[in-house]
Amino acid sequence: MSDWVGFCGGEDRLLLCAALRSVDPRAALEFVGSADALRRSLLEAAPTELGALVGPAVNGVSSVNLAAAIARDGNARSVVLVERGVTGSLRSRAARAGVDVVLDLESVGAASDGGRPAAPAAPARGPASVEGPRAPVVVFCSGRGGVGKTSVVATAAAHAASWGLEVCALDLDLACGNLFSCFGLPGGSDLARIGAASDLSCGVVDSLRASVCPGLSVMGPCGLPEASELASVRAGELISTLSTLCDLVLVDTSPTFTDAVAQAAQLADRLVIVSDGGPGTPAALARTSGLAVRLGVARTRIARLENRANPRERANLALCRAEVGLETARVFRAFEGGFEAEDLLASGRALDLVESGSPFSESVATALAQMLEELGSLPDVDQARRAAQGAAGRRRFGLLGKRREAR
Ligand SMILES: Nc1ncnc2c1ncn2[C@@H]1O[C@H](COP(=O)(O)OP(=O)(O)OP(=O)(O)O)[C@@H](O)[C@H]1O
Ligand SMILES: [Mg+2]
Incomplete structure (x- = not known):
């Protein structure tokens, strides 16, 4: 059939x-x-x-x-x-x-x-503003708060930039997002502005990217939580345009499935459901995967990421079998990063976390590299290839050094 x-x-x-x-x-x-x-x-x-x-x-x-x-x-x-x-x-x-x-x-x-x-x-909700090839869009969601979506997106974005990709990390936790803080930025770019724009041309979208370092930018959330409705209706349009401006779009989301998250999920090349093994995990996975399937997300595009995993234990595949839409989902793991990861992220040093070679950072690199490999978009640089094999090891060069290597 x-x-x-x-x-x-x-x-x-x-x-x-x-x-x-x-x-x-x-x-x-x-x-x-x-x-x-x-x-x-x-x-x-x-x-x-x-x-x-x-x-x-x-x-x-x-x-x-x-x-x-x-x-x-x-x-x-x-x-x-x-x-x-x-x-x-x-x-x-x-x-x-x-x-x-x-x-x-x-x-x-x-x-x-x-x-x-x-x-x-x-x-369907807005006119297409651009044409051209699309970069992969990877959306991280969850049915529970605090499971590590923002930490994973920030770390994955820093890795992708270190592999020479032009990456934009988009914060669709429109009311309360804090992705920008992981990079030490004083604030995000106000996505409420897309509500007022007559069309989301490349120029308008580009102007909303706050630069972190060469090859890495952050976008969102809304300056005022009450303005999030304005941006929400155009999230899909925003992502479509953004994906023509970058090599990779990583999307952080709110714990609840808002209209903006639904649009992102529908456009995602990979919809990654993040969980942390806490008590509500099976219910959150069931809720989120069921909703994604009802929204029309193809099962082959749904993946699962177990955050705060113990490297000495195996992934919990039983959770996939039970849940709607997760039967065929690939399971990735991000390891517990302990106080070091928490401290570096809380103090806006996601780039230092990537340099540190911590198990959390390296496991996120592996998950991202394997997803990009599946999508045929793994950059042709040694560090990315090694990450895809689960053997990223400690980084020997700085972010800029890696970007140079990629050219
Ligand atoms: N693998 C990990 N190891 C150590 N600490 C982690 C790990 N993952 C997340 N954390 C910490 O857990 C806390 C919550 O993470 P984070 O803010 O990324 O979750 P979230 O899913 O984005 O939350 P929200 O739903 O509220 O947006 C943060 O203090 C973060 O540093
Ligand atoms: Mg978050």
Whole structure:
């Protein structure tokens, strides 16, 4: 059985396949011959088993109405609408109807004609502002607070920069985020500004990146907690643009699954659920993975990270078997870093933590390198390759030295 089922006129099928690949590179797509057959196959499948792909109108069937009806039926894993000459009003109509993604067939066609990758998927809630290849987006979430998301994101971002990547760490804990403090910055960049921007062009998004060191920037949260609603609605759009400006986007999130976190999860190449083995771990994993699956996140994109793990113990794979969506999830581990890790992060010295070669830092490097390897994006530098093998060892060069090595 294919992962996606689609309907369009025969002449558009190839272009539709290309469009779908810009959203899900590993998609398997099967076409059916009518709008009715499309709805029927989705209704007959298990909930969220299939994604729906609706192409340009055929025989008077309005594509947006068909996509809206499928979204209303509620059984599709996600609904993607592909049309020609997509307008802002079509996007907002589709967004209101619960359609997940709207793609413009004209830009897909132009991209595939030139042999370039297709434009990034634009979330239904806003116009696409950019075109071009997308950097991997890795989102760290949890169903509980204090499990180490921010510590892991800060440490992973510092490692990625040391491997020569241009990385942006985005803080979507919009009301209370403190990612910037791990790097000793006095404050974050105020994401409430994206609420006021008429379009999220590369220039606007770039201006929101607060530089930590060459190759590493931080973005967010909101200056005032009450302004977080303003930024929240455009989080997906922000990530889409950001991913064309960097080599890697790492997203820190709030303990609760807000609208912003949901948008990030849907765009994530890897959605990493972080846990720390505390008493609420199984319930938090079940809640978070179940929600991710209901949001349409492909199971193959969900991973789990056991933080504060003991290197002498094995990963708890039983937790995966029990939870919705985690059956196939890869398990990574970040080791307990003790007082040293806590102290360095609390005093804004995440870069020093990465230099320290602590078990926490090195295990985060390994987790990140292995994820990038799976995504085909591991940088071709010795330190990254060694990290992927779980043998990063102590760093012998400073951050800038590593960046030089990468060039
Ligand atoms: N592996 C670890 N070893 C030692 N200390 C850790 C480790 N992971 C996290 N900590 C510490 O635990 C505390 C909570 O971590 P952190 O703020 O990263 O969690 P969080 O999931 O981002 O929390 P919140 O949900 O409130 O945003 C911090 O003091 C951090 O330094
Ligand atoms: Mg945090």
